Amino acid sequence: MSQDVISFAFVFRQATNHCYSSLAFLIYDWLLNLESEVQHIWMQPQKRVFRWLYIYFRYFSMLIQAIHPGIIEYLAGGHGSRSSCLAWKIYASLVGQVNITAVEMLLAVRVYALFNRSRRIAFLVGFHILVDVISSVVNAVYTIRATKYHKHCISSKPPHQLMYHSIIVLSTQVTLMGLTLLKTVLSRRSGWGRTPIVSLLLRDSSAVLFVISALCLLSIGLCQLNDERPAVMFFWSVSILPSCGCWLLMNTQQLIAHCPTRKESSASIRAPVLSTLIEIE
Numbered sequence: 166m167s168q169d170v171i172s173f174a175f176v177f178r179q180a181t182n183h184c185y186s187s188l189a190f191l192i193y194d195w196l197l198n199l200e201s202e203v204q205h206i207w208m209q210p211q212k213r214v215f216r217w218l219y220i221y222f223r224y225f226s227m228l229i230q231a232i233h234p235g236i237i238e239y240l241a242g243g244h245g246s247r248s249s250c251l252a253w254k255i256y257a258s259l260v261g262q263v264n265i266t267a268v269e270m271l272l273a274v275r276v277y278a279l280f281n282r283s284r285r286i287a288f289l290v291g292f293h294i295l296v297d298v299i300s301s302v303v304n305a306v307y308t309i310r311a312t313k314y315h316k317h318c319i320s321s322k323p324p325h326q327l328m329y330h331s332i333i334v335l336s337t338q339v340t341l342m343g344l345t346l347l348k349t350v351l352s353r354r355s356g357w358g359r360t361p362i363v364s365l366l367l368r369d370s371s372a373v374l375f376v377i378s379a380l381c382l383l384s385i386g387l388c389q390l391n392d393e394r395p396a397v398m399f400f401w402s403v404s405i406l407p408s409c410g411c412w413l414l415m416n417t418q419q420l421i422a423h424c425p426t427r428k429e430s431s432a433s434i435r436a437p438v439l440s441t442l443i444e445i446e
Contacts, residue, residue, distance in 0.1 A: 180237055183397045187404040188230040194408045195223060198415065205418035218267065219414045226407035229260070233400060251309060257399050258305035262298065264406040265334060265377070269294050271413045272341045272373060275366060279348045286344065293337040304330040328388035331381040338374045338381075345370040373409055380405070 195202075206219055240253060273290040280286040304326045349367050384398055 177237070179397055180400070181234065184230075184233050184237060184400045187400040188227075188233070191227055191230055191404040191408065194404075194411075195227065198411065201415050201419070202411075205415045215414055215417070219411060222267070222407040222410040222414070226264075226403055230400070230403055233403075254308055255305065258301065258308065261399060261402055262301040264402060264410070265301075266294060266298060268373065268377070268406055268410050268413075269297065269337060269341070271410060272370065275369075276341055276344045276348075279345065279366065290341065290344070293340050297333055297337050300330045300333045328385045331384040331388075335378055335381040338377050342370045342374045369413070376405055376409060 202219075202223070206216065236253070240250065273294065276290055277283070277287055307326045345366055380398065380402055387398065
């Protein structure tokens with residue numbers, strides 16, 4: 166048995182195992198937060214954009230994760246044509262970037278609110294997200310052009326451009342975290358920085374920074390090692406990033422529910438902002 170066949174069998178087994186594991190994680194997170202979802206998403210009046218975004222994060226991600234095992238079997242079985250492999254790469258790039266951008270937009274909204282809707286902050290954060298999207302498009306185009314077709318396209322090696330894109334995504338997260346930390350320090354000096362909401366904002370930014378940094382660093386490591394398992398990172402990102410988005414959206418509504426009036430809520434922060442499912446102390 167040739168070394169290529171052994172390597173492909175190993176990659177296929179790893180991709181299948183991680184595909185089912187990431188799906189199990191997504192279902193577990195859904196069941197764990199089902200009560201909060203009913204209470205803070207479906208039972209509360211809210212803007213349609215938040216509800217549709219939650220449906221995308223939770224149920225669309227669960228749907229495509231349930232379909233992924235069949236796609237792996239098809240592509241790994243040698244049945245994939247050049248067009249189907251091309252469609253898979255475009256799909257993986259699109260879904261991955263949409264998830265990252267959606268989470269970044271949620272975090273950007275909170276930073277924008279913390280700085281009292283500053284246009285300079287909006288421009289800075291928007292510029293970072295725009296560069297993030299552009300780098301994703303460039304990476305996808307290069308991947309499509311540079312990747313050589315073979316019948317087992319699920320095991321293709323990641324291009325080195327993925328490393329540069331991961332660095333840009335990481336820089337965006339560091340910027341968002343840095344702005345949140347800066348505002349927290351300034352607010353503590355002014356006497357209101359130790360409020361529960363501000364503390365939760367800092368915790369949330371730290372948690373999301375840790376999650377996305379871990380994904381980016383693993384992607385960089387795969388590029389450096391020239392490893393053939395980029396699909397593993399894709400499957401986990403499709404589960405972890407939407408879960409982060411769901412937590413943020415649910416807690417937006419949770420904070421709104423704890424604010425009796427707009428007047429009282431504006432005394433703390435101009436608007437309720439995002440937080441994770443961490444108990445307010």
